[in-house]
Amino acid sequence: MTARTAESSAPRPVLLCFDGSDAAACAIAEAGELVGRRNAVVLTVWEPFEVWEPYDPGALLGAGIAKLGSKALGLDTIASDLAREKMQRGVDLARTSGFDARGQTAQSKPWQAMCEAAEELDASTIVLGARGLSRIQSALLGGVSAAVLVHAKRPVLVVPRRHRSS
Numbered sequence: 001m002t003a004r005t006a007e008s009s010a011p012r013p014v015l016l017c018f019d020g021s022d023a024a025a026c027a028i029a030e031a032g033e034l035v036g037r038r039n040a041v042v043l044t045v046w047e048p049f050e051v052w053e054p055y056d057p058g059a060l061l062g063a064g065i066a067k068l069g070s071k072a073l074g075l076d077t078i079a080s081d082l083a084r085e086k087m088q089r090g091v092d093l094a095r096t097s098g099f100d101a102r103g104q105t106a107q108s109k110p111w112q113a114m115c116e117a118a119e120e121l122d123a124s125t126i127v128l129g130a131r132g133l134s135r136i137q138s139a140l141l142g143g144v145s146a147a148v149l150v151h152a153k154r155p156v157l158v159v160p161r162r163h164r165s166s
Contacts, residue, residue: 037099037100130160
């Protein structure tokens with residue numbers, strides 16, 4: 001074991017992953033009960049909007065999108081703004097749950113951003129909620145909690161969706 005400096009002797013922060021879902025809110029509350037008052041970072045991840053090719057021009061014209069890219073439509077700006085709003089809700093939840101929390105957002109694949117943020121912060125634990133998707137839903141939508149479990153280099157607390165009765 002290596003000696004730690006006075007600055008590094010403070011408890012490492014908990015990374016609280018928050019996407020605005022009930023599952024993520026429950027995970028924050030459960031983590032507050034399990035780890036007590038600690039520093040925490042609430043991370044909300046957003047992915048840029050992409051118009052996939054090939055696309056149905058008729059459907060896009062009907063939606064008013066035509067061939068405009070996401071930047072021209074301001075969709076990435078909207079996604080970033082929504083992520084900041086969700087992140088702030090997560091910070092408020094974390095503070096209510098006893099954490100000394102601050103927030104940050106990231107633009108990336110969710111599991112990747114979570115693992116990278118945990119490394120950058122030297123987080124003691126990554127906390128996230130599991131939505132309880134079926135196998136087919138997970139295959140189509142991706143299982144973020146499963147990917148974090150596989151790729152993270154530190155402990156991960158995955159709180160099941162129906163864990164809390166509140």
